[in-house]
Amino acid sequence: MNISIILAHPQPESFNHAIAQAATRACLDLGHHVAAHDLYAEGFDPLLPGGEIPSEAHLPPPIQQHCDEIAAADGIVIVHPNWWGMPPAILKGWVDRVIRPGVAYQFAEGDGGEGVPIGLLRARAALVFNTCNTLRERELRVFGDPLETLWRGCIFDLCGVKVVHRRTFGVMVTSAPEQRQAWLAQVKAAVHRVFGDGPSIHIRRYEPADHDAVWALHNLALNRVNAHGGNGAWDNDLYHVGEVYLGGGGEFLVGVLQGRIVAMGALRRADAECAEIKRMRVHPDVQRRGYGSAILHALEARAVELGYRTLSLDTTTRQTAAHAFYRRHGYRDIGRDRYAEFELILYQKSLS
Numbered sequence: 001m002n003i004s005i006i007l008a009h010p011q012p013e014s015f016n017h018a019i020a021q022a023a024t025r026a027c028l029d030l031g032h033h034v035a036a037h038d039l040y041a042e043g044f045d046p047l048l049p050g051g052e053i054p055s056e057a058h059l060p061p062p063i064q065q066h067c068d069e070i071a072a073a074d075g076i077v078i079v080h081p082n083w084w085g086m087p088p089a090i091l092k093g094w095v096d097r098v099i100r101p102g103v104a105y106q107f108a109e110g111d112g113g114e115g116v117p118i119g120l121l122r123a124r125a126a127l128v129f130n131t132c133n134t135l136r137e138r139e140l141r142v143f144g145d146p147l148e149t150l151w152r153g154c155i156f157d158l159c160g161v162k163v164v165h166r167r168t169f170g171v172m173v174t175s176a177p178e179q180r181q182a183w184l185a186q187v188k189a190a191v192h193r194v195f196g197d198g199p200s201i202h203i204r205r206y207e208p209a210d211h212d213a214v215w216a217l218h219n220l221a222l223n224r225v226n227a228h229g230g231n232g233a234w235d236n237d238l239y240h241v242g243e244v245y246l247g248g249g250g251e252f253l254v255g256v257l258q259g260r261i262v263a264m265g266a267l268r269r270a271d272a273e274c275a276e277i278k279r280m281r282v283h284p285d286v287q288r289r290g291y292g293s294a295i296l297h298a299l300e301a302r303a304v305e306l307g308y309r310t311l312s313l314d315t316t317t318r319q320t321a322a323h324a325f326y327r328r329h330g331y332r333d334i335g336r337d338r339y340a341e342f343e344l345i346l347y348q349k350s351l352s
Contacts, residue, residue, distance in 0.1 A: 001195060003027045004073035004123075005036040008080040008091035012041070015172060015180060019129045020079045022184045026191035026297075027077075029328060030290045035069040039090045046093015055102035066098045075195045076123045076161065078151065082132040082139075082168065085146040095155065104159040119160020125194050126151070126161050129187060132170035139168075165194055178304050181351055185301030189294055196290030201255035201263060203298050206241050210254055213261040214238060221281040227316045229340050237268075238279070244268065250275060251302045255282075255291050262286050265295040267303055270312065275303050277313040280322075296329060300351065309352050314344040 009016035080087045105117035152164045169183045193200045222228035237244040245252040255263030262283040268276045282292045315322045331347040
């Protein structure tokens, strides 16, 4: 997929930049091609000259590049702060110059511009991430959330993008570093959910009725990579998920696809500051679609919410695909261990 990412914030150290970086990494993890633009850093000129208004106008090369990229995008990510209920002026200028007739929309033959345009953008979905310093309830009660109307109704729907997900993070000025890390994990999870190959999975907490499906997935996934040492007492946690994970300062998540559990992962408390990633499994028939990453990002977000600063995990040397997966997501090799016939690689990741 081609993903277009547009960032509009003047300060490189802003949380908006962190959001754009997280979204970019998540898209690259999925194997997508990313065209990312930091409008302020690039010095984008937001002023629309009169000569550019006609659909047949000759465009400067930088504007033509933006138009070509947005026209070819299969997915769009917009990142900006909420300033006075509007995007920064530089982003409004980008809309004026790039979301233009002949690129993003056109009018039917015989329509002089008074009718409803025909959307031309091919993107299957758009993600809009905003930051704000206004409480959500006040935003809705007093201002009516004008950015929702702008992006969903006035821009994307009109231009043919019918699936639009928008998320506002705030209040920024009072947010703690741990909260911001959790928000970034939510950004990554949203990217995997919306732009992952194939249908998206629904991630939810484990329920007792899930036991048989979880048990079957656990065994199938290990057998497929020749890393199953047989069942025994070491599997008892899967018979006591509520006690070991849900009631013990941890979490257990499942990913549901068309009514079937196809992915799972758990978080188990090690001590006050560290938790272990456990029982990461994806059904062999749906691997390499971003489902494992979606589960991992959701677990990382939950770990931050629970106050953990470090995550650890182990995997057998036979699980070569898992090694690349965890390294790609920021886990570093910290040593070796052994369990029965298996040599283990130990990994760790800091959440601070």
